[in-house]
Amino acid sequence: MPAIDKEEAGQIVNDARIEQGLTWRELAQHIDKPLVxxxxxxxxxxxxxxxxxxxxxxxxxxADDVITALARQPYRIADVDLATDPTVYRFHEALDVYGQALKELIHEEFGDGIMSAINFNVDFAKHEDPQGDRIVVTFNGKFLPYQW
Structure with a gap:
């Protein structure tokens, strides 16, 4: 039997999670890792x-073949189809609108450099609000100065 790939393993995990009525948060707590x-x-x-x-x-x-697939090093490539999903697209839209401002503020506050996406944490929370619940996403990346 051929090995399954990471994407297929992810679908298998997600289907089993839904079928068993488990949340992502419960799985994260089960392995003591951050939610996102x-x-x-x-x-x-x-x-x-x-x-x-x-x-x-x-x-x-x-099955054990899911362990092997999950443990493999991934290819981290842009998924053009995923970018058109309305939820994912809103993140692109937010960066289109605020990306330049955030870049300016990073340079003003930290100097010439970037925010790492490798030495990086991301958090997600729901904030209840009487005018409609709010989504709070926090990116926390190490500042990496350009070195010439």
Whole structure:
């Protein structure tokens, strides 16, 4: 039987999670990893440490080939189709509108450099508001100065 790839493993995990009525947060807590990182990793964007992959597979009752697929190093490439999803597109739109301003502020506050997406954390929260619940997304990246 041919090995499954990371994308297929992610679909298998997500289908099993939904079928069993589990949330992403419950899976993240089960392996003691950050919520957003866990979702991204289980969907194929990060290599999942073998012991964490094993714990997920056991919790969901999946085959061992899912462990191998989850543990593999991913290809991190842009997905043109995903960019057209309305939720994902709004992140692109927000960066189109605020990206230049954020770049200016990074340079003003930190100097000539960038925010790392490798030494990086991202957090997600729901903020209840009487005028409509709010989505709070926090990017927390190390400042990397340009070195000439």
């Amino acid at each position: 990182w866990t979702v991204a990793a289980l969907l194929g964007k990060h290599p999942v440490p073998r012991e964490s992959a094993q714990a997920i597979v056991e919790k969901l009752g999946l």
